[in-house]
Each structure stands twice: as C-alpha cells, then as structure tokens.
Amino acid sequence: MLLPIQNENGFDLHSIAANLEGLEETIIFILINRAQFAENRVVYQPHASGFEGAGEESLFEIRLRRHEEMDAEFGRFCVPEERPFMKGLPAAKRKVALPPTGLHIEDFDVVNVTEGILDAYLSLVGEICTKVDDGQYGSSVEHDVAALQAIARRVHFGALYVAESKFQLNPETYARLARAGDRQGLLRELTRAEVEERILGRIALKVEHIQSQINPLVRKSIPADAIMNFYKSSIIPLTKEGEIRYLLNRAL
C-alpha cells in the first residue's frame, strides 16, 4: 500500500481505489509466473498428493494449509484484509502493531469470500496454464498460494475499505438498506458500472503491455481476456459480495 487511506475526515475513496489499482500488477505478475508451469491437474486431486501421512487432501491443499499455518504464526491474519482460506489456524506468535483500522465490525471474517476466490482461481489455472503435466508440482502449488493470497488481499481490502468509505459518504441510505437486510438494494447502491468498465479496460491493457516484448520461445504468456474476465466475473463481484457483508454487519 503506497498511499494512506485515512485522513482527518475519515476514509478517502480515491486513495483506496489507487491502492487497489496498485495491486493489479502484483496479481498479474504472479499469474504470469504461475503460467510458466503446466496446469498439473494431479496436484488438485484428492488422495493423490504423494505426501507422507496425507489422506484425502490434495498436494495443493496441503501446501495452502501449511503455508497459512506458518503465516498465522507470523500474524498475517491480524491484518483486516488478510483473510485466510483455511480454518483452525494457530494463534500469532508475534504482536502485529496496527494503527486503528477505522473499520466498524467486530469480526473481519464476516467478509471472508475465500471460498469463491478459490473456485474462481482453480478455473482460471486451466485457462492460463498449458494443459499438460510437466512434473513441477512443488512449484505449481507454491505459485498457487502466492496468487491466491494476492487476489484475496485485493478482494478483502476492497470489501472492507470501499464499503466503509462509501458508508461514510452516505450513511443514512446505507444504514436503512442494511437494517432492512436489503442485499439487492445494497448491491445497486454500491455498483458503479463506469468504474468497473474502467478497471476492466485497464487490466486488459496492463496484461498486454507487460507481455508485449516477451520472447515466446522462453516464456509463456497469458491471455489478457482471461484475466479481464476473471476480474469481471470473480474479483469485482466477490469484492461487492464482501462489501455487502460488511455493510450488513457494520455497527449502526
């Protein structure tokens, strides 16, 4: 995060949007790096991890769980926008000193939409990676974890701070809709079609530009429209789902 998102008047929606924009390259870079390895479907299959003492869990699931257990001890999930994919993680072993978040919910995990992120990401892998098996299972799942975490950070950062910031701009309307439990009304109120269009266009241009001078003999590139569609059908809707959950649970 390059920009402070709060000032004396509360949250600044432009700075929040700017931080979300800055996370786009991080996500794109990691997805391109993942695509340098084959899809390696077997790493997602249950009972096939080849990991000592493992049962049903796939190699991917074992890696994600082990990684999040480590991250939990480092205090990652004390940060509002860092929501875990796994349950039952250990407590933090270090104090994470955070400035006041400015958020108004008790439990950040009410906005946790990792289940939807995971489903969408696993479909995306099939679109950006070569559909073969190159045997590089360890590298594949390692990059999966990095990609999922970057995507989840973007989605939950948006869910929490965009929602709070919009609430502050229009507290009466949002409080009324939230009290009535009106999900459709909240979704309508939150949605800015022209902002979404701008994001999608920018994503496609970035994916194309970053790869425009790649040597295709040594580097696999990923299709811009796959990433744009991933934003359109998953990242943006899941962010809005998180925003709705935030607003439905916000202190009124």
Added chain:
Amino acid sequence: MLLPIQNENGFDLHSIAANLEGLEETIIFILINRAQFAENRVVYQPHASGFEGAGEESLFEIRLRRHEEMDAEFGRFCVPEERPFMKGLPAAKRKVALPPTGLHIEDFDVVNVTEGILDAYLSLVGEICTKVDDGQYGSSVEHDVAALQAIARRVHFGALYVAESKFQLNPETYARLARAGDRQGLLRELTRAEVEERILGRIALKVEHIQSQINPLVRKSIPADAIMNFYKSSIIPLTKEGEIRYLLNRAL
C-alpha cells in the same frame, strides 16, 4: 522451464540459456513486488523479531528458515537447481520423481552459493525499496523469501547446467583445468563477455519496459540500473563461481 535442455546428444546450451532468459521476468516481477513495501530495516536486525520464543534470529531469518523447512518436506531441495539457504532442514515427505539429471556430481550442494546471493540481495533491498518503515514486516519478509528463491534457482540452474554443457563441448580442456585446480583458468574458459553484455542490456530493457506504463501514484517502480548492476556484480559472477565449483567436483 519451458524447453527441454537435453537431447540424444547431451545438453543443449541454447535451450539452457533460453530457460535462464525466461527466469529473468520472474525475478524482475518479484523484485518489483517487494519494492511495493518499504525497506523495513528492522526485519533484518537480530534480537528484534518480536517472535515468541525467538532469540537472536531476525524476523527475516525466522521466515526464511520456516519457509525452507516447509519446502524441504515438499521435496524442493531434491531438485538440483533448488539449493537451500539454511542448513539442517528436514527430509522430504514426498517422492520427487525426477528424470535423470545428466549431471556428474555426487552432491549438488558443492555449487551452493546462497551465502553470496543473500549478501547481494540484502544490499539490493536498500536500493529498490523506500528507505523508511511502513510497518508491513510480514509482507516484506514473505517477498524476500520469494525473491531469494527465484534468484537462487536462476544462479544454480546456470551453475549446474551451463557448466556441464560447456564441459561436454570441450571435455579435454575443462578436465585438464579441473585436475590442476586452476580456478583462474576455468573462469577464463567459462567467460563469454559478449554473452554477459547481451544479458545486461536485455535486463535493463525489460525492467524499463515492464514499468513504462506504471501509474507512479499507486505503484513504486525500481531503477533498471540497480537490477542490471545486480546481474553484473552478483548473479553472473555467482553463477560462474557455481560453475567453477561444479567443474572442480565433476567426475572425470
């Protein structure tokens, strides 16, 4: 790795070089992602991790060790070019099925130059990151580990396969120099100044191109000459040091 590096005649130096070229973007992407966080010097300081039960180790060292312990169980270090930074790691908990490596040394760790990589990388962090403290310690050390592993993979892949491939092209000369323990002679024989110049020029262009359309308000960019110098003064010389070690230990 996109290209097979062996054929019926042994190693193909062009394919090895092509794979090294393909790793350049991976390294550049990860370094750019690291630079989105401040230098956060405290994470490298001993006795300052804030980690429960930790002693002298810095937060960075704890993270690197914990990450490599996990990786070791996943079998990462069974792969020739994956050399660990830490000692005393646990055994693999899964079988890593590798095709014959075609290498002719008993212990891949004779080429391990991670100590040099670590020193060089820690200097580089000070050049590419803003020299402040943004409190994002967990993210900083997480990106450090990813960057170090990408750099180490590039260096050791080159050290092992470039050396073996050059040996195969000129076995008498290399065997004579290796038997005589002639490090200077090996270094002279290995060095291709024009290839190094080409790599350096390409690195600078890539760093510039990838960042040329970045929005500086939302994204920190890293200087192309810092990355070019890192290749010049660290990645290339450390790869050659690894090549020399390989040749001095190769079965003759």
